[in-house]
Amino acid sequence: MNRQAIKTGLHFAVRTVRAGRARRVGQAFLAAALATVLVAAGGPAIAQTAPAKDAPKAAGRAEAQDLPDPATPDPATTAPVSDSATGLIPDPWSGPNHASYRVTRAINRAAIAPAIRAYVRVVPTPVRTGLDNAIRNLDEPRTVANDVLQGRFKPAGKATARFVINSTVGVAGLVDVASRIGIEKHESDFGQTLGRYGVRSGPYIFVPLAGPSSLRDGAGRLVDIFADPLGLLVGGLGTIFGDVRAGVGAVTERTSADDQLKQVDSTFTDPYASIRSVYSQRRASQIAVARGHSQEDVSQLPDFGAPPQIAPTAQAKPTAAKPVPADPAPPSPAPPCRYLECYDAP
């Protein structure tokens, strides 16, 4: 059934593109087919391996040079993690991801951040807010589509109401009238939709210039781009509307994240690990909501046990050089901890 679905999808997509009838529709099909192939390839493999709680967790992976040896896969990085609030998205591609992070950070510091701050200085706040509102308003049809696919009809109704109100009374979305009358904004994407139906995250990916993602969420993003309802109706990438929308959207999104990004280096001691942690938790929470829960399953949170006996003499002697051991294991067997590393009261 699975293979048949993929075969049918690809066949139909290729025929559609060859026929040259609708380039955009062909793109949408190809994106959907790609997503299908990715989840078909990744989903079962990820779902069938051991549960996260039985494996050491991936946090604390060392620097980029510490790529796992393919011959002896490191369970810390290949272990799957469910979309629970307490699990990290696995990072088997830690080396390329670290490299991508470093490049992104360098470009951000050298070019993007100064450009964004110049934009903030030059463009008045009301204009920036209006642009941000308008761009976000264009995403509402995508949210509606994903809400419907997730079987969440009440949020779909809210997003529809927001789109109608803001597009009309809110002057093409420039003013967020809907929020002012209590119709709150939310966002849904195809990665969430896949997660809602049990597709696991797959490996963590730090996309150059775009930031944290995962195999599932990256595939979902492709579907969101190429099968975006408004993009298909008015124009996607490659059209003036689509290109302006993407360009302005990138600027407004980066601008709204600027304050948080500025705090990353002063808040975290290992920004790469922390960004991965934040992304993993946030996506888990969003997928819990997509599954119809008000929040994540609190039973999976780690225990805050009583402090353990602290060794009176030095044990944690510093080692001189990197790379560090893959996992400086504790002297005693690990307690049955569901999260990274925690301890229970003795």
Added chain:
Amino acid sequence: MTRHRFKPPLTQAAMAVALAIGGAFAASTFAPREAHAQASHDAQAEQFVAVQAQRIVTVLDDHATSPADRTRAFRAIVDQIADVPRIATFVLGKYARTITQAQMQRFAPVFRAYEQNVYETQLSNFNGNSVKVTGSVVRKPGDVVVNTIIGGRGYKQPLAVSWRVLGGGESWKVVDVQAGGVWLAITQQQDFVSTTDNNGGNIDALIAQLQQQSQQRRDTRAR
């Protein structure tokens, strides 16, 4: 020659998405859903959070006082309501088992200053002035997650914040705070363990880095 009927793009898109969903359905074999326990609520924990969270929000929103006084008042509340020693041990993760007393004596004050600063920065960003408790979930007796909505000035939308509290009766302590799906202490644990791993398990390197970051923040403020 075969004739192809025209299909509206939206129909095609819907079919494409349905196709992907179908593939996901087939491929994922419906990973077992986590059972969400229907835990009861804890009225006393809710009362504790309602009072203390309102105190915090009121202090941070009090722009009549100087920033220095506001910071002092905020830190006094954090010292009262947060179980900082327990959090300090938790965020060390596996290294809580190997840290020496001497190292802990150095780590604890550095972490306390760091923690107060992070709480203050994060909560100041919320910029709200009212707290409403929306419910709570008992993980196990004495371990409760209390959900609140912080609303007020500066918001387009109210912000959902969850507080994890440990204790019982009228005696509770905050051990973690969540906003936007992200728990602060859990993130710190991953951050600190990763940093310590990267330094060969040397906790002194983590302590030095925290001290350095605290100094940088002080310098930034002084400027």
